Amino acid sequence: MRLTVVGCSGSMSGPDSAASCYLVQADAPDEDGTTRTWSIVLDLGSGAFGALLRHLDPARLDAVVLSHLHADHVVDMTGLEVYRRYHPAGALGPVRVLGPAGTPERIGALTMEEDLSALDASFTFAAHTPGRAVTVGPLRIESAPVDHPVPAYGVRVTGPSEDGEREVVLAYSGDTDECAGVVDVARDADLFLCEAAFQEGRDSVRGIHLTGRRAGEAATRAAVRQLVLTHLQPWTDAEVVRAEAAATYGGPIELARPDAVWQL
16 A cells, blocks of 8 residues: 655645545455556645646546535646546546435535536445444455544555555645544544644644644554654644654654655
């Protein structure tokens, strides 16, 4: 299983990155026994669809997992809808979308579709159900509610290691403040992709985002093997946030950056 960062800017697109979008892929047999690459994206925020085209033909996308419905995580679903419905080779058919309750209505509003059944040509929707896994080829997707002003979920993806010798876990915090759900999602993960949009001493409001310190604390409680900080806003010094996390987590810490790839 491998992770490619498509976009990692927090709350908005930035000068160097689209907003949240992460491509997760694994090679495994299809139903006919032929090995192929299975691909899902976690979130599709502002500017992310264009950036995704550098890494994947969206016709080959197997599923989209939306952590929550804020614009910086979903607004480029409009580009995916147009690509799948109006492709010059013909409509591509629906792709699976896993998201919070209300996802069809949110995407319908963004695409200005008064009749939500029009989205059926491009998407098949399912809602996050904690405790119930969703399988996409070799990838098993689980979710848990996290602490954000709108319904939001952390996501845990289990799949084959790149050497094919074991299962590995990628955990994604989505947007959250510290809570039990984000620790549950990240428990013993090989890589924890964790938001750290807030900064100690600068952002005091609670129930929205983690700071670097709180991200490090969550990583420590969950006993993750590697922490990758993401969702840093354009006005934030990434090295300050990294230092905050290093004060509370003793494992490897990296910063998400567009086009970076981690093989698990």
